[in-house]
Amino acid sequence: MEGRLKPMDAEQLRENAHKMVDFIADYYKNIENFPVLSQVEPGYLRTLLPDSAPNHPESLQDVLDDFQAKILPGVTHWQSPDYFAYFPSNSSIAGFLGEMLSAGINMVGFSWITSPAATELEMIVLDWLAKVIKLPDDFLSTGQGGGVIQGTASEAVLVVLLAARDKVLRRVGKNALGKLVVYSSDQTHSALQKACQIGGIHPENCRVLKTDSSTEYALSPELLNEAISHDIAIGLIPFFLCATVGTTSSTAVDPLLGLGKITKSNGIWLHVDAAYAGSACICPEFRHYIDGVEEADSFNMNAHKWFLTNFDCSALWVKDRGALIQSLSTNPEFLKNKASQGNMVVDYKDWQIPLGRRFRSLKLWMVLRLYGLENLQSYIRNHIELAKHFEELVSQDPRFKVVTPRKFSLVCFRLLPPHSNEECANKLNHDLLDTVNSTGRIFISHTVLSGNYILRFAVGAPLTEERHINAAWKVIQEEATALLRTL
Amino acid sequence: MEGRLKPMDAEQLRENAHKMVDFIADYYKNIENFPVLSQVEPGYLRTLLPDSAPNHPESLQDVLDDFQAKILPGVTHWQSPDYFAYFPSNSSIAGFLGEMLSAGINMVGFSWITSPAATELEMIVLDWLAKVIKLPDDFLSTGQGGGVIQGTASEAVLVVLLAARDKVLRRVGKNALGKLVVYSSDQTHSALQKACQIGGIHPENCRVLKTDSSTEYALSPELLNEAISHDIAIGLIPFFLCATVGTTSSTAVDPLLGLGKITKSNGIWLHVDAAYAGSACICPEFRHYIDGVEEADSFNMNAHKWFLTNFDCSALWVKDRGALIQSLSTNPEFLKNKASQGNMVVDYKDWQIPLGRRFRSLKLWMVLRLYGLENLQSYIRNHIELAKHFEELVSQDPRFKVVTPRKFSLVCFRLLPPHSNEECANKLNHDLLDTVNSTGRIFISHTVLSGNYILRFAVGAPLTEERHINAAWKVIQEEATALLRTL
Structure with missing residues (x-):
C-alpha cells in the first residue's frame, strides 16, 4: 500500500483480500491448536502495542504478523469445536461469504x-x-x-x-x-x-x-x-x-x-x-x-x-x-x-x-440457499444428538448429576460433593469450572439454579463432532478427579 | 456444497471465499457502469424471488448469478465515485480486510x-x-x-x-x-x-x-x-x-x-x-x-x-x-x-x-496502520479540495448560487428561478434533484434551510476524482438547462 493512497483500487483489493482469505482459512485449519478460552491477563495488550497510531503506512504482512503474535493469544475461540460456553455463535462458509459481500458493497x-x-x-x-x-x-x-x-x-x-x-x-x-x-x-x-x-x-x-x-x-x-x-x-x-x-x-x-x-x-x-x-x-x-x-x-x-x-x-x-x-x-x-x-x-x-x-439479509439469504432447509434441520438434530450423548456420559458417572432434563443442545450438570456435603458443592463446582477452563482445552460456563452453582455444557459450534464431546468429558472427569483428591 | 454439510470446512471456505473476493473486486472494477441511485420500483424483488426457502442446497454460482441479475439492480452504489448524496460511507481495502477478519474470527x-x-x-x-x-x-x-x-x-x-x-x-x-x-x-x-x-x-x-x-x-x-x-x-x-x-x-x-x-x-x-x-x-x-x-x-x-x-x-x-x-x-x-x-x-x-x-476495532486498527496518519490527512484534504473545485464551478454559473459558505466537503447550492420568481424556486430545485438522480449518472440529496429547498453535493467517496466532479457538474448543468427551457 505504498505510493499515492488508492483506498479502493480493485486490483489491490483483489490481491490483499486473497491473502486475507488464506489467512482466515489457515486459522480454521489450526483452530484446535489454540487454548479455547484466552489465558491472557488483564491489560496484556497495551504493553505489546505502540502508544499512538503510525504516521506512515505499514504492510499487510506486518499487521497479520502482529495479529498472529499479539491479538490471537487474547482471542477466545468461539468457533473452536471445543467451545461449549454460553450459547453458540455460529460462523459458516455461507454466513462468512454473506458478510464479505455485505462489507464489499458497503451500503x-x-x-x-x-x-x-x-x-x-x-x-x-x-x-x-x-x-x-x-x-x-x-x-x-x-x-x-x-x-x-x-x-x-x-x-x-x-x-x-x-x-x-x-x-x-x-x-x-x-x-x-x-x-x-x-x-x-x-x-x-x-x-x-x-x-x-x-x-x-x-x-x-x-x-x-x-x-x-x-x-x-x-x-x-x-x-x-x-x-x-x-x-x-x-x-x-x-x-x-x-x-x-x-x-x-x-x-x-x-x-x-x-x-x-x-x-x-x-x-x-x-x-x-x-x-x-x-x-x-x-x-x-x-x-x-x-x-x-x-x-x-x-x-x-x-x-x-x-x-x-x-x-x-x-x-x-x-x-x-x-x-x-x-x-x-x-x-x-x-x-x-x-x-x-x-x-x-x-x-x-x-x-x-x-x-x-x-445489508445483513444477504448472509441469511445465503445460509438458507447454500445449505437448504433439510441440511439445516440435520445440523440442528446432530447437535441435539451430541448433547444427548454428553448427557448420557454424565449420567454414567455417579460422581455427577444432570440437573434439569435436557431439551435442546444444552446440558446442565454438576459435580456432587463427597459425603453429600451440600455446603461445599457450590465452591466445588466453581473450582471445577475454573480448572477446566484454565486447561485451555475446552470452554464451558455456569449458572445458578435454585441457589445451586451449575455447570453449563452447550453444544452448537459448527465444527464440533462426537470426538470433541468425548474429549471434553474426559477433561472434565480428569479435573474432577484431581479436585476431589484435594478435599 | 454438496454431500454431508460441512459448514466450516477450512478448504471449502478457502475455495469459496477466493471466488467471492474476485466477485467483489470485479464489482469495483465495474462500479461506474451501474446507475448510482437504483432505479427500481417498490416491490420489484418479490416478483423475482421464490416464495419460500429451498429444501435443498444451491450452488454459490447460482447465488452470485442471482445477486448480479436480481439484487444489484436494486442496490444504490454508495461506493460509486459518482455518489454525492447524504454523507459518504467509506469502504476501503483496509476497512474491508478488517471486516473479513472480524467475520472470520466471529467472536x-x-x-x-x-x-x-x-x-x-x-x-x-x-x-x-x-x-x-x-x-x-x-x-x-x-x-x-x-x-x-x-x-x-x-x-x-x-x-x-x-x-x-x-x-x-x-x-x-x-x-x-x-x-x-x-x-x-x-x-x-x-x-x-x-x-x-x-x-x-x-x-x-x-x-x-x-x-x-x-x-x-x-x-x-x-x-x-x-x-x-x-x-x-x-x-x-x-x-x-x-x-x-x-x-x-x-x-x-x-x-x-x-x-x-x-x-x-x-x-x-x-x-x-x-x-x-x-x-x-x-x-x-x-x-x-x-x-x-x-x-x-x-x-x-x-x-x-x-x-x-x-x-x-x-x-x-x-x-x-x-x-x-x-x-x-x-x-x-x-x-x-x-x-x-x-x-x-x-x-x-x-x-x-x-x-x-x-470485533469492530480490528478494521479501525487496520485503517490506521495500513494507511498511516499522513495519508489519511491527504485523503481528507483531497476531498475538501474537490469540494472547493465544485463550489467554484457552481459560482461560475450565474444560474446557480452557493447557499452557505462551504466548510468541509459539502456544497449547498440551488438553481435560481428565472425572473427572480422566488415562489417557484423550491419546486424548481426539487424537480432538478429528481431529474438529476433519475439519470442514474450521479446521486445527490437535498435539505431545507430557512424554508428554501437546497441541493446538497457531498464529496467523500474513496474513488471520486476531479473528473467525476466535472462530469457531475455537467449532468447538473444539462438537466438545469432542460428544466429551465420547460418554464
Whole structure:
C-alpha cells in the first residue's frame, strides 16, 4: 500500500483480500491448536502495542504478523469445536461469504431508497424464515406485521418494549409511565432488565416471578395471573410480558399457550424470546415448543446463535408494525423522498434504534440457499444428538448429576460433593469450572439454579463432532478427579 | 456444497471465499457502469424471488448469478465515485480486510473474558484516535473516561442521553423525568429526537432552538442561555445539550467554546456530535472547529463516514465512564467471572445498548496502520479540495448560487428561478434533484434551510476524482438547462 493512497483500487483489493482469505482459512485449519478460552491477563495488550497510531503506512504482512503474535493469544475461540460456553455463535462458509459481500458493497440501508434491494431482500428472507418455523401469517410482511433484522436479542426486546410502552401511554397519558408494569420470570434474560432501564420503567414495577424445579424453571401462568390481578387492584397498569422459549440458564420453556390466554385477556403485549431455541423449531419434532405463539405480539430468534449466520443477525417479527414505527420513527427533511412520503415502502430505520444499517439479509439469504432447509434441520438434530450423548456420559458417572432434563443442545450438570456435603458443592463446582477452563482445552460456563452453582455444557459450534464431546468429558472427569483428591 | 454439510470446512471456505473476493473486486472494477441511485420500483424483488426457502442446497454460482441479475439492480452504489448524496460511507481495502477478519474470527466480545483482545484493542485504538484528533486526556481510557465503538451516531447520542438522564434522576428522584429538558438547534440530527423518544423525555421539553443564515445555521449561545434561564424559572431541570460540529444539512459548526461555558455553569451534559466532520479534525488546519471540546462530556465521530472504515464504526468518547456504566449495566449470574467481578477489566456490554458485539476495532486498527496518519490527512484534504473545485464551478454559473459558505466537503447550492420568481424556486430545485438522480449518472440529496429547498453535493467517496466532479457538474448543468427551457 505504498505510493499515492488508492483506498479502493480493485486490483489491490483483489490481491490483499486473497491473502486475507488464506489467512482466515489457515486459522480454521489450526483452530484446535489454540487454548479455547484466552489465558491472557488483564491489560496484556497495551504493553505489546505502540502508544499512538503510525504516521506512515505499514504492510499487510506486518499487521497479520502482529495479529498472529499479539491479538490471537487474547482471542477466545468461539468457533473452536471445543467451545461449549454460553450459547453458540455460529460462523459458516455461507454466513462468512454473506458478510464479505455485505462489507464489499458497503451500503447503508436506512430507507428503502438508499438501497431498495437491502430492504426488500430482508422482508422476503424474514418471510421465508417465518414460514420455515411456521409462525402465524400475522407475522408476515404481506399483512400488518413483518420481520426485521436487529443486531441482538437485546435490541429486539427493547424496541418491542418501547412500542408496547408508547401504545399504552397514548391511551392513558404519558404521565402514567410510573404505573406501567412489566412481567417476566427469574430466568428471563437480563436484556429485559436493561430494556426497562432504558425505557424508564420503574424498577419496582418489574415483576420477576419466581420459578423452580417443579416446572423445570418455566414461568407458571397461575403466578402471572395472580401478579397481574394484584397490580390492577392497586391501580397499576400491566402492559408487557417477556416469555422465553429456551432460557439462557437451562433452556426452560415458558408455556406460551397458558401465558398467551392471560396476556390476551388483559391487553398485555406478549413478546417471545426464542433467541437460542428458535432455531430448533425448524424441525417439526421441536416446533411444539412454540405452540401458542399465535397469541404473541412479537417473536425473536437469533440466526447468529445456532443457525449458521455470522454475528449479528437477530430476527424479530411483529404483528403490528405500526406500533413499532410510531415509537421509533423520525422524519427529517434530509431523508424525505417520494417513495417514503408516499407510504409505498418499508423504511427499516423506523423499526430499530440506529439510523444506519448493514445489508445483513444477504448472509441469511445465503445460509438458507447454500445449505437448504433439510441440511439445516440435520445440523440442528446432530447437535441435539451430541448433547444427548454428553448427557448420557454424565449420567454414567455417579460422581455427577444432570440437573434439569435436557431439551435442546444444552446440558446442565454438576459435580456432587463427597459425603453429600451440600455446603461445599457450590465452591466445588466453581473450582471445577475454573480448572477446566484454565486447561485451555475446552470452554464451558455456569449458572445458578435454585441457589445451586451449575455447570453449563452447550453444544452448537459448527465444527464440533462426537470426538470433541468425548474429549471434553474426559477433561472434565480428569479435573474432577484431581479436585476431589484435594478435599 | 454438496454431500454431508460441512459448514466450516477450512478448504471449502478457502475455495469459496477466493471466488467471492474476485466477485467483489470485479464489482469495483465495474462500479461506474451501474446507475448510482437504483432505479427500481417498490416491490420489484418479490416478483423475482421464490416464495419460500429451498429444501435443498444451491450452488454459490447460482447465488452470485442471482445477486448480479436480481439484487444489484436494486442496490444504490454508495461506493460509486459518482455518489454525492447524504454523507459518504467509506469502504476501503483496509476497512474491508478488517471486516473479513472480524467475520472470520466471529467472536462475541460482550465481556472482557469472552475475547480479551477485542476489548483491549478497542480501548487502545480509540486512545490512538483520540490523540490523532487531539481530544483532551480526560477522554482517554487511562483515566476515568474512555472510548467505545458504537454502531451509529444514533446509538452514541442515546447512550450518553441515558447516562445524563439517570445521573440527574439519581439526584432529583425518578419521578422528575417529566421535568427534564434537552437542548439542541433546529439543525441537530434527528437521532437526538429519537433518543429522547426512547428515553422518555417529554416532547414538550425538547428545546429545538432556531438558527438562521446570520450564524450560518450555528446555535447561538445567547439563545441557549435564555432558554435555560426560562426553563429554570418555571421549575424545569435542564440536563442535556447536543451540539453539532458539521450538521447534516449544511455542516454548520456550533460554537463549542461559548456553549461549553453555559453547560458547565448549569451542570448540563454537553454532547458533541461530530459524526461527519470529526474526521477532518485529524488535519491541524481543521482542528479548530472542535476548540472548546474540553468542556464536553462526550464526543462522537463516525469512522464509517469519512475515515475509510467500513460501516459500522461510530467512535464515542466519554469523560465519566462510570455514568454510562451505571445506566447500562446488568450483572446476570451466567456472565459473572473473576475478571469482571474483581473490577479488573472493561466490559463493553455496559457501555452500549446490545449485549453482543463484533470485533469492530480490528478494521479501525487496520485503517490506521495500513494507511498511516499522513495519508489519511491527504485523503481528507483531497476531498475538501474537490469540494472547493465544485463550489467554484457552481459560482461560475450565474444560474446557480452557493447557499452557505462551504466548510468541509459539502456544497449547498440551488438553481435560481428565472425572473427572480422566488415562489417557484423550491419546486424548481426539487424537480432538478429528481431529474438529476433519475439519470442514474450521479446521486445527490437535498435539505431545507430557512424554508428554501437546497441541493446538497457531498464529496467523500474513496474513488471520486476531479473528473467525476466535472462530469457531475455537467449532468447538473444539462438537466438545469432542460428544466429551465420547460418554464
